[in-house]
Amino acid sequence: MDNGVLEDIEVTVTFLEMHVPPAYSPPVPYNRQIALLKTKDIPLHFYRYLMDRVGRKWHWVNVLRLDDDELAAGIHREDRDIRVLYLDGAPAGFFDLKPHLPEEVELAYFGMMEHATGQGIGRWFLGAAIAAAWSYGPKRVAVQTCTLDHPAALPLYQKLGFAPVAQKKEIVHPLPFAERSASVMRP
Secondary structure (H helix, E strand, O other), rough: OOOOOOOOOOOOOOOOEEEOOOOOOOOOOOOOOOOEEEEEOHHHHHHHHHHHHHHHHHHOOOOHHHHHHHHHHHOOOOOOEEEEEEEEEEEEEEEEEEEOOOOOOEEEEEEOOHOOOOOOOHHHHHHHHHHHHHOOOEEEEEEEEEOOOOOOOHHHHOOOOOOEEEEEEEEEOOOOOOHHHHHHHOO
């Protein structure tokens, strides 16, 4: 490990779908200063920051390996919907919807930073992501999670109406700290 090379991690990915909007949305937590803002042409450095701070513990690395042109081509599409959660005025999480498939909206990324977890915000935040996905009028909303994600992710998705439809094994290639730093801190 001194050479910065990290061992690959085998994971099980679970694919989930929802075919009808939920009957109710979880209520906004009270007595909290919360804002959920839709981005427009999110700066690449801010998207990478969110991806790193939300996904570091869970090995969200694919986006961090993209160069500027590849990342911009994906996240600056007119139909991409990226919303940032703020708690007490500071970034606390985000979700990223891909509504460009003909009948499906994919909840591509959803997560909160560590300082925002365990405060009763996650259920409402996921409900807001689901409502945003259904606002595009798809036939289904899809999401995937894996065995590296937060242990509450799969049960929460299911509680809010997603049902597992498939599983597969994949290999995650962790980012060494130097490569992660170079991605997040690029000029």
